[in-house]
Amino acid sequence: MRTTPPRSARRSLLALGLGTALVAGALATAAPAAAGPGKGHGNGHGNGHGNGPAYGVSAPKxxxxxxxxxxxxxxxxxxxxxxxxxxxxxxxxxxxxxxxxxxxxxxxxxxxxxxxxxxxxxxxxxxxxxxxxxxxxxxxxxxxxxxxxxxxxxxxxxxxxxxxxxxxxxxxxxxxxxxxxxxxxxxxxxxxxxxxxxxxxxxxxxxxxxxxxxxxxxxxxxxxxxxxxxxxxxxxxxxxxxxxxxxxxxxxxxxxxxxxxxxxxxxxxxxxxxxxCTTRYETLDEAEAVGAGVAEDLGCVGGDVVSCLEDASVEELLAAWPSSGGQFVVGGSALPRQPAEVIAAGDWNRVPVMHGNLQDENTLFTPLRIPSDQYGYLLDPANYEAVLGARFGSLAPEVAARYPLAEYGSPLRVLAAIASDTGSALSTCEHVDAYQVLDASYGSAEVFAYQFRDQDAPALVDFPFPPSLYDEGAQHAGELPYLFPNLFGGPLTAEQQELSTAMVRYWTNFAADGDPNGAGVRTWLPYADASYVQGLDVDSAGGIGPVDVAAEANCEFWASLN
Incomplete structure (x- = not known):
C-alpha cells in the first residue's frame, strides 16, 4: 500500500456536451459479449505469434x-x-x-x-x-x-x-x-x-x-x-x-x-x-464563476461555503450541475497551462502518440443541437439556399459550391458534414491542426494519425430520417465496437470483423513499442502531412491506407474563410 498521497431505447445516448449541452455521448450500454480467443500477430512483445498467445502454466485466479x-x-x-x-x-x-x-x-x-x-x-x-x-x-x-x-x-x-x-x-x-x-x-x-x-x-x-x-x-x-x-x-x-x-x-x-x-x-x-489535443479548456477563473452559480443554487453563500458544499447531497449536486459544466480546469498546479500551449512549446510529457477521429463525427450531434420541430425544414432540399444563407450570409454560395446538395441530399446532412469537417474538438480540421502541432513539437519521435471511415459502422444512435436525406456514416463512437466487441448494436459483419482484427493489432502493436506496424497489417506511415493519415475502412469501401483528410474536409477552404 502507498503511504503517501498520489502524485500531484435502442441504443444508448450519453451526455457528451462539447461546448453546449448535447444529448448524446461516447459510450454504449449493451453488455459486451465474451471475446473468443483471436489470432496473434507476432508483434514482438511477450508471446505474440502466428497462432495467438500460448502459455504452459495457467495463471492463478x-x-x-x-x-x-x-x-x-x-x-x-x-x-x-x-x-x-x-x-x-x-x-x-x-x-x-x-x-x-x-x-x-x-x-x-x-x-x-x-x-x-x-x-x-x-x-x-x-x-x-x-x-x-x-x-x-x-x-x-x-x-x-x-x-x-x-x-x-x-x-x-x-x-x-x-x-x-x-x-x-x-x-x-x-x-x-x-x-x-x-x-x-x-x-x-x-x-x-x-x-x-x-x-x-x-x-x-x-x-x-x-x-x-x-x-x-x-x-x-x-x-x-x-x-x-x-x-x-x-x-x-x-x-x-x-x-x-x-x-x-x-x-x-x-x-x-x-x-x-x-x-x-x-x-x-x-x-x-x-x-x-489542441482544444482549449476553461481557466480556473472561468470555472470558478460557474462554480459560484452552483454554490448559489445549493444555498451555499456566506459562512462556511466549503462545508456546505461537502454536506450537500449527491442528488442536489448533480441537479445543480449546469449542462455546460465539466471538462478540465487550467490554472492550478494539476494543469497549469493549456495543453495546446504546452505541446506547442515542447514542454509536454513527450511520448509516442496515436491520434485520430471519425470521418462523420458530428453526424451524431447535429440533429441533437436543433429543436425537433425544425427537422422537417432542415431535411427539405428546397430550403438548402435559405439554410446556408442564414448560416453563412454572403459566403453561402462558396459553401454551397464545396458542399453541393446533390451530393448530400438535405440541408441537415450538409450542416452535419460541415460540422464534421471543421469547428469543434471532434472535427477533422481541428485534428489536422493537432497533428501538425504534435509533429512539430516531437523532434525525432513520431505521431501516427488515423481516420475511421466505415460508413456502415454500428451507430450509437439511429435517427428516424430517410437515408437519402440523412446518411449517418462513420459517426462519433462508431469505432468502439471494433475494439470492445458488441458495445452497442448488433454483431459486426465478416468484413467489419476483419477491420476490427486489424485495428486491435494496430492498437496493441502501438502499445508494445510505439509503432502500430507489424505482421498481418498494412503499413501505417507516421504523420508527415495531412496525406499521411491512415484511413481505416472495410476493404470493399477503400480499405486501409493513407488518405488526404485535409483535402477531403476542405480545411484550406475553411481556413481561408476564417
Whole structure:
C-alpha cells in the first residue's frame, strides 16, 4: 500500500456536451459479449505469434497486490478479469472535491468478480447508468487467461472512458478481445464525474491549495496510473510499458495528461480517439464563476461555503450541475497551462502518440443541437439556399459550391458534414491542426494519425430520417465496437470483423513499442502531412491506407474563410 498521497431505447445516448449541452455521448450500454480467443500477430512483445498467445502454466485466479489479495474470474477460458479493485480511498466527507488519498489495505481475499459502483451520475432516459455512490474509485484488469504466473512483461493499456466528463464507467468495456488477440493487459478505470470531479469554486480552491479546485477527476486518473505502476506486475503487466487510451472525453483526458506535470513518468504512450489535443479548456477563473452559480443554487453563500458544499447531497449536486459544466480546469498546479500551449512549446510529457477521429463525427450531434420541430425544414432540399444563407450570409454560395446538395441530399446532412469537417474538438480540421502541432513539437519521435471511415459502422444512435436525406456514416463512437466487441448494436459483419482484427493489432502493436506496424497489417506511415493519415475502412469501401483528410474536409477552404 502507498503511504503517501498520489502524485500531484435502442441504443444508448450519453451526455457528451462539447461546448453546449448535447444529448448524446461516447459510450454504449449493451453488455459486451465474451471475446473468443483471436489470432496473434507476432508483434514482438511477450508471446505474440502466428497462432495467438500460448502459455504452459495457467495463471492463478488469486493475485496479490500492495493492498491485499484479489480473486478474479476466467471468461470462456480466454481471459481473466479482476473487477471492482479500489485504487484510492472513497472520496467522501471532507475528501469530496479533494485530491485522491491512498486506498486502504484489506485482509483475506477480496472478491474481484463483480464491478464496483459507477461514479455519481444522473439517471435519465439517455443515460442507463444511475449512481449516487461516491465510493466509486475502482478499476478493472483484464489479462489473457493462460498467462504464465511468472511473466511480468506484457504491455499495459489503460482505458479512460468518455461520456462528457459526467457519465460512464470502466466496467462497460469488455477488453477481452484486446487482451487475447493483442497479448496485453488492459485496465479500465472509473474517475469522479460532473461536480464531484470538476467543480471549481473560489472557497474550495482556497481550502485545497495550489492544486486548485476542479481537478479531482484529472488527479483520480493519475492515482489509477500510480496503482498500475505499483501493482500491474502481479497481473503479468510491465509497469514500464503503459499506454493510456481513451475516446471522446476519455481522449480529452489523454490530452490533458500529456500536459499535466503530475502525470510525468506514469505512462509511456498515448492514444487519443475523437478529441483534439489542441482544444482549449476553461481557466480556473472561468470555472470558478460557474462554480459560484452552483454554490448559489445549493444555498451555499456566506459562512462556511466549503462545508456546505461537502454536506450537500449527491442528488442536489448533480441537479445543480449546469449542462455546460465539466471538462478540465487550467490554472492550478494539476494543469497549469493549456495543453495546446504546452505541446506547442515542447514542454509536454513527450511520448509516442496515436491520434485520430471519425470521418462523420458530428453526424451524431447535429440533429441533437436543433429543436425537433425544425427537422422537417432542415431535411427539405428546397430550403438548402435559405439554410446556408442564414448560416453563412454572403459566403453561402462558396459553401454551397464545396458542399453541393446533390451530393448530400438535405440541408441537415450538409450542416452535419460541415460540422464534421471543421469547428469543434471532434472535427477533422481541428485534428489536422493537432497533428501538425504534435509533429512539430516531437523532434525525432513520431505521431501516427488515423481516420475511421466505415460508413456502415454500428451507430450509437439511429435517427428516424430517410437515408437519402440523412446518411449517418462513420459517426462519433462508431469505432468502439471494433475494439470492445458488441458495445452497442448488433454483431459486426465478416468484413467489419476483419477491420476490427486489424485495428486491435494496430492498437496493441502501438502499445508494445510505439509503432502500430507489424505482421498481418498494412503499413501505417507516421504523420508527415495531412496525406499521411491512415484511413481505416472495410476493404470493399477503400480499405486501409493513407488518405488526404485535409483535402477531403476542405480545411484550406475553411481556413481561408476564417
Amino acid at each position: 488469486v493475485v496479490t497486490t500492495d493492498d491485499g489479495r484479489l480473486r478474479g474470474s476466467v471468461v470462456d477460458r480466454s481471459y481473466r478479469t479482476f473487477e471492482g479493485i479500489p485504487y484510492a480511498a472513497a472520496p467522501v466527507g471532507d475528501l469530496r472535491f479533494r485530491p485522491p488519498e491512498p486506498a486502504q489495505d484489506w485482509r483475506g481475499v477480496r472478491d474481484a468478480r463483480e464491478p464496483g459502483s459507477a461514479c455519481p451520475q444522473l439517471p435519465s432516459a439517455s443515460n442507463p447508468t444511475t449512481s449516487v455512490d461516491e465510493d466509486c474509485l475502482f478499476l478493472n484488469v483484464t489479462t489473457p487467461a493462460g498467462l504464465d504466473a511468472e511473466r511480468e512483461d506484457l504491455p499495459v493499456m489503460v482505458w479512460i472512458h468518455g461520456g462528457s466528463w459526467r457519465t460512464g464507467s470502466g466496467d462497460r468495456y469488455d477488453a477481452g478481445k484486446l487482451a487475447v488477440e493483442g497479448d496485453v493487459v488492459v485496465v479500465t478505470i472509473n474517475y469522479r464525474l460532473g461536480p464531484l470531479g470538476f467543480l471549481a469554486q473560489e472557497d474550495l480552491s482556497d481550502a485545497i491549495g495550489d492544486v486548485g479546485s476542479g481537478s479531482a477527476g484529472l488527479l483520480d486518473q493519475q492515482a489509477a496510473l500510480e496503482w498500475v505502476e505499483e501493482n500491474i506486475d502481479a497481473f503479468g503487466g510491465d509497469p514500464d510499458n503503459v499506454t493510456i487510451f481513451g475516446e471522446s472525453a476519455g481522449a480529452s483526458s489523454v490530452c490533458a495528461q500529456l500536459a499535466a506535470p503530475g502525470a510525468e513518468g506514469l505512462f509511456d504512450k498515448a492514444i487519443a480517439q475523437s478529441y483534439s
